[in-house]
Amino acid sequence: MNQHTFINLIDPVKDKIYRLALRLLTSREAAEDATQDVILKLWSRNDKLKEYANLEAFAMTVTKNHCLDQLKLKQNNNLRIVHSNYDSNENNQHRQLEIEDELDQVTSILNMLPEQQKLIFQLRDVEQYDFAEIAEITNMNETAIRVALSRARKKIREELIKKHNYGIGKN
Incomplete structure (x- = not known):
């Protein structure tokens, strides 16, 4: 396979590779490095x-x-959490701060989840993969994926309700 063909195959999935890496590594720099490393691995x-029947699923795996x-090598322990997923043209600084606070809260909750739940949440709710594709990527059965996703969503919901109720009670 020549370089042009490879680029045509990889180009549609490179953004998804980056977003998954960003969700797991929580640092823009680490996600960019991981994306480059993955593309190099695929090139090799x-x-x-x-x-591969499904190149996208293979790339995500x-x-x-x-x-x-x-993460196991603990190279990312001291990296800052950076959210670049949200761009706003709104000049309202108060609203921008509220949104950033909400993103920080959700990120904090996501980081408390077990790695498996975090991965499944990212693949299903952010990347919009169907359950069969997630099963292929994670080597799990679809029932286990549904259970893990349900638990992740429930934990996120409970933690957000706790934080919002706590804030209301303090005022």
């Missing part, structure tokens, strides 16, 4: 890429495994 296997390896 470029002669075998056409053998490679990304997940790479990011989990990075």
Whole structure:
């Protein structure tokens, strides 16, 4: 496979690779590095890429495994949480601060989740993968995925309600 063909295959999934890496590593710089590393890994296997029935699922699996390896190496322990997923043209600084606070709260809650729930939440609710694709990426059955996703959503909901109720009670 030549470079042009490889780029045409990878180009549609590189943004998803980045977003998954960002969700797992929580640092823009680490996610950018991980994205480059994953693309290099895929390039090193470029002669075998056409053998995969679902290249996107394979790329996401490679990304997940790479990011989990990075986390295990504890190279990302002291990285700041950076949210670049939200762009607003609104000039209202108060509203912007509220939104940033909400994002920080959700990020904090997501980071408390077990890695498996965090990954499944990212793939399903952010990346919009269907359950069969998530099963292929995570090597889990669909029932276990649904249970983990339900638990993740429930935990997020409970924590947000707790934080909002606590804030109301203090006023």
